[in-house]
Amino acid sequence: MEHNRYYIAHRQEYGYDSATVADLNQYVARNVATLKRAIRAKVKIAMGSDAVFTGFGENTRELRWFVQAGMTPAQALHTATAAGAELLGKEKELGAIAPGYFADLVAVEGDPLKDINVVIDHVKWVMKAGRTVVDYTKGPATKSP
Structure with missing residues (x-):
């Protein structure tokens, strides 16, 4: 779709x-x-x-x-x-x-259990393989190396 x-x-x-x-x-x-x-x-x-x-x-x-x-x-x-x-x-x-699991994480503004759109439109922070790779909490498009 x-x-x-x-x-x-x-x-x-x-x-x-x-x-x-x-x-x-x-x-x-x-x-x-x-x-x-x-x-x-x-x-x-x-x-x-x-x-x-x-x-x-x-x-x-x-x-x-x-x-x-x-x-x-x-x-x-x-x-x-x-x-x-x-x-x-x-x-x-x-x-x-969980310990031992490979996980990428996102932080969103809002409650995704009430509104799925926050996962789509309001991501504020992204961690990949244990490192912060995007942090919109510090201003527009702050990316870590």
Whole structure:
């Protein structure tokens, strides 16, 4: 869903005509319907895609689709953490904040359990492999080496 949203938003860059955009919108609608059925059937869902597109850095927008389709914000966050680790067979290494686990962390402004949009639009700090790599709390786009 999300990668098709990206293609629609950047249709001029890709040279997509209105017929292609209409097809992409229909594809998104079918994906949303399938996601809703999967949620109701309690299918284990992980955030992410095997699609190669240039929307890197916008991946968390997929969480918004999950909530719109019926997940709680907590369930949507689970798709991006523990569920992904479980489906990869890496649940003893990834997907949790615990000793011995590899974890990248973000701090957000707001409560992501009440509003998933804070994870998408209000990230204030990022830690990767134990080092702060982005810190917006000190002003615009302060990045650590």
